Amino acid sequence: xTDSTAVPDKGTDDQGILTxxxxxxxxxxxxxxxxVLSSETGAKLKVYVDTCVSCGLCSEGCxxxxxxxxxxxxSPAAKVKQTMWEIMRKKGKxxxxxxxxxxxxxxxxxxxxxxxxxxxxxxxxxxxVLSVMRRICHRLGVVPLYxxxxxxxxxxxxxxxxxxxxxxxxxxxxxEEEARDEVPNLRIPLDVEGADxxxxxxxxxxxxxxxxxxQAAMIMTAAGEDWTMPSTPGWDxxxxxxxxxxxxxxxxxxxxxxxxxxRLKAKRIVMGECGHAFRSVYDMGNRALGxxxxxxxxxxxxxxxxxxxxxxxxxxxxxxDRPVTLHDPCNIVRGRGLHEMARSVVNSTCKTFIxxxxxxxxxxxxxxxxGVINCGPPFKNARVESTKIKAEQLFAAKxxxxxxxxxxxxxxxxxLEDVIHHYGVDMELKFLGDIIYEIMEIPE
Amino acid sequence: xxxxxxxxxxxxxxxxxxxxxxxESYSYTEEFFASPDGETVAAIVRNEDEEFxxxxxxxxxxxxxxxxxxxxxxxxxxxxxxxxSALISDMAEWTVSTDDxxxxxxxxxxxxxxxxxAGDHIAVSAQKELQYxxxxxxxxxxxxxxxxxxxxxxxxxxxxxxVVETVQVLEAEIFKFRKGCYSVAIDGTPWKQTFMNVWExxxxxxxxxxxxxxxxxxxxxxIAVDGKAWDRNYSSVWxxxxxxxxxxxxxxxxxxxxxxxxxxxGKVWDASFCQLWHPxxxxxxxxxxxxxxxxxxxxxxxxxxxxxxxxxxxxxTDLVLSPDGQRAGCVFKHDGMWGVAVDGKPWQGRFxxxxxPVFSRDGNHVAAKVETNGSYTVVVDGIPLDRSFSxxxxxxxxxxxxxxxxxxxxxxxxxxxIVDLG
Ligand code: SF4
Ligand code: SF4
Ligand code: SF4
Numbered sequence: 001x002t003d004s005t006a007v008p009d010k011g012t013d014d015q016g017i018l019t020x021x022x023x024x025x026x027x028x029x030x031x032x033x034x035x036v037l038s039s040e041t042g043a044k045l046k047v048y049v050d051t052c053v054s055c056g057l058c059s060e061g062c063x064x065x066x067x068x069x070x071x072x073x074x075s076p077a078a079k080v081k082q083t084m085w086e087i088m089r090k091k092g093k094x095x096x097x098x099x100x101x102x103x104x105x106x107x108x109x110x111x112x113x114x115x116x117x118x119x120x121x122x123x124x125x126x127x128x129v130l131s132v133m134r135r136i137c138h139r140l141g142v143v144p145l146y147x148x149x150x151x152x153x154x155x156x157x158x159x160x161x162x163x164x165x166x167x168x169x170x171x172x173x174x175x176e177e178e179a180r181d182e183v184p185n186l187r188i189p190l191d192v193e194g195a196d197x198x199x200x201x202x203x204x205x206x207x208x209x210x211x212x213x214x215q216a217a218m219i220m221t222a223a224g225e226d227w228t229m230p231s232t233p234g235w236d237x238x239x240x241x242x243x244x245x246x247x248x249x250x251x252x253x254x255x256x257x258x259x260x261x262x263r264l265k266a267k268r269i270v271m272g273e274c275g276h277a278f279r280s281v282y283d284m285g286n287r288a289l290g291x292x293x294x295x296x297x298x299x300x301x302x303x304x305x306x307x308x309x310x311x312x313x314x315x316x317x318x319x320x321d322r323p324v325t326l327h328d329p330c331n332i333v334r335g336r337g338l339h340e341m342a343r344s345v346v347n348s349t350c351k352t353f354i355x356x357x358x359x360x361x362x363x364x365x366x367x368x369x370x371g372v373i374n375c376g377p378p379f380k381n382a383r384v385e386s387t388k389i390k391a392e393q394l395f396a397a398k399x400x401x402x403x404x405x406x407x408x409x410x411x412x413x414x415x416l417e418d419v420i421h422h423y424g425v426d427m428e429l430k431f432l433g434d435i436i437y438e439i440m441e442i443p444e
Numbered sequence: 445x446x447x448x449x450x451x452x453x454x455x456x457x458x459x460x461x462x463x464x465x466x467x468e469s470y471s472y473t474e475e476f477f478a479s480p481d482g483e484t485v486a487a488i489v490r491n492e493d494e495e496f497x498x499x500x501x502x503x504x505x506x507x508x509x510x511x512x513x514x515x516x517x518x519x520x521x522x523x524x525x526x527x528x529s530a531l532i533s534d535m536a537e538w539t540v541s542t543d544d545x546x547x548x549x550x551x552x553x554x555x556x557x558x559x560x561x562a563g564d565h566i567a568v569s570a571q572k573e574l575q576y577x578x579x580x581x582x583x584x585x586x587x588x589x590x591x592x593x594x595x596x597x598x599x600x601x602x603x604x605x606x607v608v609e610t611v612q613v614l615e616a617e618i619f620k621f622r623k624g625c626y627s628v629a630i631d632g633t634p635w636k637q638t639f640m641n642v643w644e645x646x647x648x649x650x651x652x653x654x655x656x657x658x659x660x661x662x663x664x665x666x667i668a669v670d671g672k673a674w675d676r677n678y679s680s681v682w683x684x685x686x687x688x689x690x691x692x693x694x695x696x697x698x699x700x701x702x703x704x705x706x707x708x709x710g711k712v713w714d715a716s717f718c719q720l721w722h723p724x725x726x727x728x729x730x731x732x733x734x735x736x737x738x739x740x741x742x743x744x745x746x747x748x749x750x751x752x753x754x755x756x757x758x759x760x761t762d763l764v765l766s767p768d769g770q771r772a773g774c775v776f777k778h779d780g781m782w783g784v785a786v787d788g789k790p791w792q793g794r795f796x797x798x799x800x801p802v803f804s805r806d807g808n809h810v811a812a813k814v815e816t817n818g819s820y821t822v823v824v825d826g827i828p829l830d831r832s833f834s835x836x837x838x839x840x841x842x843x844x845x846x847x848x849x850x851x852x853x854x855x856x857x858x859x860x861x862i863v864d865l866g
Contacts (some may be wrong), residue, residue: 016618039701081532139662141622148618155641155659156626157593162615165593166553166571173516185472190518192475194797231519231555233593241650246681248664248698252643255682262761265797290719292741295759295777 014378016145017103024096024140028132032139033092041132048129049085051122051422052077058126061119063364064109068389074386076116076126079105082113083133103142106133108379109386112370113330117359125371127370131245146376150240153203155249157258158233160203160240171206175214179228188217188229191264196226198266200257202238202410209410212272215437222443223313229271234260239273239280243371247288248262250433254285258295268297270304273329273431275409276369282336300332302408305432306341309348315441316318316349322428325394325402327416328363329409342408342432350406351433356397364390368415381438384422387415391423404428446524446840450483451849453842457861461485461501462570466857469507470499478837479526482860486528488517489703498530498544503860510544520556523563525843531557531568540568542584547582552581558597565601569593577632585632592629594644598651605630605645605654607797610638618780626655627671635671642668644683648691655684655693667695667708682721689729696734698718703841705734705749711751720746722761733772735760745788746773751787762800766807772809775802786825790825802835802838809865811839811848822850824865 012018035044059065070072073082083102087094094102112127120126137143142152142436153162164169174434176188189195199220220227229235234256239247257283262270271277278300286294299307308314326346334337346353358364364400367387372379393403394416405420405427406411415443416429460482463641466473472490479486486500495513498520502508516533518603537550540557547766551570558567566604567580575588580602591609598604611625624638628645641659648654655669664677667684684695697706703720705712712732726732736746743760744752753792763774773786781794784801799813811824813836820836822829833852839847842862850861 019619078610141662145616145618149621152613152618152621153615156591156609156613164571164576164591165569166555170553173518186472189474222769233560249681265799267797290737290740290743291759293758415739 001380009235010105012100012378014104014144014375016143016148017100020103020137020140021096021100024142026095026098026212026265029094029096029099029140029325030092032096033087033136036132036136036139037088037092042137044301045084045129045132046088048124049080049088050409052124055121058120061114063111063113063114063329063367063389064386065365065378067386067390074109076110076443077122078112080126080129084129087136096112099140099142103137106130106137107244108372108375108382109362110170110368110370111330111372113365114334115330115362115365118334121136124283129168133158134243135245135247142431143244144375144379144388146378147244147371148373149245151249154239154241154253156234158253159236160238161207163203163206165233166233168206171210172213172229172231172289175217179217183218183221185429186217186221186365186443188213189227190229190231192228193404194265195226196267197202197225197227198228198261198264198269199227199271200235200237200261202270202277205272205408207439209218212431212433215433216272217380218437218442219308219314219440222315222440223308226417228264228266230260230264232260237277237281239268239277239285240371240374240413242280243276243374249286250280251288253280254289257281258286261296266296268299269294273301273410273425273433275329275335276371276411279331279335295382300336300338301433302332302342302345303340305345305436307352308436309345314436316436317441318439318440319351320349320435320439322403323353323354323401324350324404324435325354325356325368325397325405325443326359326410327356327405327409327414328360329407329408330363330365330369331409333363334361342385345432346406349439352401354397354400354402356392356393356402361438364393366390366412366415366419368411368418373411373414373418377410383415390416390419390424395423396421398427402427406432408432446480448481448840449840449843451634451809451850452483453731453845453847453862455657455862457502457664457859459857460851460860461858462856463853463858466501466507468643470488474520476645476835476858477520477522477530478853478858478860480524480840482837482849483525483528484849486520488520488530494785498528499801500528501858504615510541511820512541512546513542519557521557521559521577523566524557524561525563527563529557529559529566531555533786538570539722540566540579542566547579549582549584550577551579551584554664554728558595560597560601561599562601565597567595567597567601567604569595569606576608578606580604581750583816585629587629587632587634589629589634596645596647596654599649600651603631603651605647607645607656608632610666617810622661625658628668630654633733635668637671637673639673645837646686648686648693649688651692653684653686655686657681657683657695661864664698667803669693669708676706676709677842678706685723685725687729688725688727692729694732696723703736705732713746715746715749715751717746717751719743723764724763724765726765727767731765731769733763733765735763743776745772747772752785754785754788754790756785764801764803766803767805768807771778771807773803773812775800775812782814784810784814786810786826791823793844795830799838804841805843806845809841809845811841813838820852822848824848828861853865
């Protein structure tokens, strides 16, 4: 790599970053950086940074670059230059001001979506390099306020939304009671030891989208599933600590989650429609704890729904009749290859399916991923501006007749809601679970 | 600490309940639990008035519902001495009921019901008007907190400890959080010290000390005892554990990317591991075993710091030491199947699931519940019994280890069976 051109700085007003930076000294920065570089990254990072030939091919892969009128500062390689490249060149002798800018780039200008890696002739994983930058920022205490708060919530409660132990159980009981108006013997089975399936969700479900738990209970009941949910912490499979760079806490959270399931002797974990949580339980968190694979199988909602339809476990009244398109969430498509299964579920449930382009592993990120949306209001405008290409992609699908966007990921929902609203796309957003619940035959 | 001496150990099978009669009597029944001695079964049911209650049945007797019924009942549990407790609610008020006798105090919610090993004391965590406390035997703490979790009950049942928020943190107050707003409260009185995080408080045997894992800043984890942190910090720690005989305290700690077993001031074992957790003491406190990963992705048991040669490639859990500490058993998962290993040797059978092994009092025999294709049996010293059940509870050895109590369902009938192992 060669020297980067200076990047004009509009500055940030995020208090997590600003106050964190005030507490830094050059010595502390140098010490922490060198600790991370010597004990956590090894040769991998150096090879990554040294191999880049600045060819710029990755730029076309990045929705930030494409959405920002090809502003070179948003190309993947430039993001590395503004962060780890400079840090390695200067062997950690960088200023607090540098860390401030690097934190903004690492936390808010990359969704860790890994799309660019497909465009790099060497397959360089920019997301990994920026994760190292986040790790350094976490250890320096320079993290955007909102996502830092979420990480704190994880550390205290085991969940993302400061949900207290009693509020969790109370929410499940409330959803069970509501669902019993529809199916009198329906049960959300708490702590049933020996159930086959342990169902886990993310923090925002009990807090804001409790109807998703209702729907899941209805689907599990209709499918005759032998399932359970825990009354204890460990119910939340999500993980913002993975994105702030607090890997010790990521390990603690994943231990809690897997042990909640294995304590109940479940044979598998079925998880709701979430992408980043999948990355955390299927790749990052389990491996950090010493498990090559998850200790018991993790089944993403898409795989579970696919099982329901391919094994005829539930019946539908009639197919969903409004034309739909499908947003492929990065974490389960580039991360796990679930795109064909997702299409199979859409085709089993919807009458008219219109592909958005590009699609499958080439789909553009919604702009929310990698914890970017969790950095909150201070970065919202910048985030939405970086999704122009996503809006264009949605408009094109709409022009072909699509009315509903299916996004089987919570974060994608958050991101796409903002895209749809800001650019006036005027399409409705749904989870696959919403559609299945709407069309399924309700059990007796 | 179940006293099994006076149970009926006569070999043979006894019908405890015909479950089809329950289905006829109630439109809704939850799963059945057997009393420890197997002489009764119980389940949460919904009665004709559309209220929830608990019903029990003993051999040759009618189904016996509790006199009181409620809007909600959950967490039904037999104590070791056979008393039956549940969490119950009416008009949004919650409390504990034991053998159909509810506590007098009610709360806006109760959860995390804990029983002493003797079953003579019960504790719960409770919330009332958004204030949190713990309650033992209907006596709530006098102090309340804005947040409470991880409640522990001392062995003698006289004390509770829990992680509490001593300085209230509101959403987005990240700098206040960093100063340390959490502590451990014992019987309602918090330690003077606060920490960034506190987890997993536990009592020493005589309840004179309480320890917990803590994080003092993002990089430093350690163990705190009675509020005082160990001198050394680590990059991470797991839950501490007191010796069953004295105040020795151990905890898994991580340093330079490797896990050790440590005590205040030093290492307990020389060996380090890629992972080390769930240490367990023998009853005499002389032996320690733990679940370890000697290498990435390989799991086994270490006893006194020495890992078994056999390793398992997916998962290891349910580590248990025999009462005399001479033997160790565990459940493992290898190549997608579950099994049981004892003293470093995996038993031959592979199953869809295996449960924590149970040792006889003298340690000579080991039994474990296992599942294959949805039916359950017990494997004794590596050999499966020639019966199967559609539901089965953990096996219990007779005091001399020669017989085994099975409590399970076959063809909709709940049986109590004594198997002679001779
Ligand atoms: S990982 Fe995604 S957001 Fe980050 S630079 Fe690459 S394409 Fe852009
Ligand atoms: S495509 Fe690869 S080599 Fe080229 S600039 Fe991007 S990261 Fe560097
Ligand atoms: S939020 Fe959805 S689209 Fe965005 S990175 Fe995550 S999975 Fe990808």
